[in-house]
Amino acid sequence: xxxxxxxxxxxxxxxxxxxxAVVALERFIHTTGLDERLIELVKLRASQINACAFCVxxxxxxxxxxxxPNERIDTVAAWSEGPFFDDRERAALAWTxxxxxxxxxxxxxxxxxxxxxxxxxxxxxxxxxxIATINVWNRLAVPFRAIPEGYxxxxxxxxxx
Numbered sequence: 001x002x003x004x005x006x007x008x009x010x011x012x013x014x015x016x017x018x019x020x021a022v023v024a025l026e027r028f029i030h031t032t033g034l035d036e037r038l039i040e041l042v043k044l045r046a047s048q049i050n051a052c053a054f055c056v057x058x059x060x061x062x063x064x065x066x067x068x069p070n071e072r073i074d075t076v077a078a079w080s081e082g083p084f085f086d087d088r089e090r091a092a093l094a095w096t097x098x099x100x101x102x103x104x105x106x107x108x109x110x111x112x113x114x115x116x117x118x119x120x121x122x123x124x125x126x127x128x129x130x131i132a133t134i135n136v137w138n139r140l141a142v143p144f145r146a147i148p149e150g151y152x153x154x155x156x157x158x159x160x161x
Contacts, residue, residue, distance in 0.1 A: 009144040022140070025133040032126035037066050038092055041076060041085075042127065043134040045093050046100045048077050050138035057148035091118040092127060099131045 012019045029039065040063045047055035063073050072084045079085050079093045095115040098107045105111075115124055140146075 005145060005147075007145045007147055011140055011144055022133070022136050025129070025136065029126065029130045029133055032123075032129070034123065034126055034130065037063065037068060038089060038127075039130050040066060040068075041089060042092055042096045042130050044073070044076050045079070045096045046131055046134045047138055049097065049100050050135065050142060052138040052141050053151075054141040054146035054148045055134065055138055057150040061150065088118040091115045095124075095127060096131050099128060100135055 030036075040059050044056065044059040044063065047059055060073050064070070075082050075084050076093070079090065085093065091114045094111050095107075098105060098111045115127075119127060
């Protein structure tokens with residue numbers, strides 16, 4: 001029997017002030033000067049770790065809209081095993097994993113030093129804000145079962161056939 005994956009709570013309507021607070025974080029991270037593709041790669045990786053279907057769908061789609069090749073998007077989950085990412089992206093993805101999985105390894109010095117080789121202090125703080133923000137979104141979308149937009153598009157397309 002398939003699990004019930006219907007939405008539970010629409011946070012935006014139930015608690016608009018809480019929703020607006022997270023939106024304010026989102027707006028901030030897009031003013032930091034970090035590359036939009038890097039931001040989306042980080043969001044995709046954190047969302048994969050957190051098993052957030054809504055966010056994985058959204059950020060993979062945004063990467064495609066930004067011109068990212070499917071090969072790179074498809075291998076974000078295995079970024080450390082392939083040649084698709086440069087040193088800066090690899091440092092950001094390692095930082096993302098470590099910050100997202102805090103209880104796993106508490107962000108080891110090696111991960112920090114690798115990130116600092118690629119990002120100045122302000123960039124690393126801002127990158128960490130990107131990671132914190134997507135983790136907030138994931139922690140809202142998963143328990144409240146936000147439905148991926150891609151699913152809604154597929155469902156609409158099937159209904160019109």
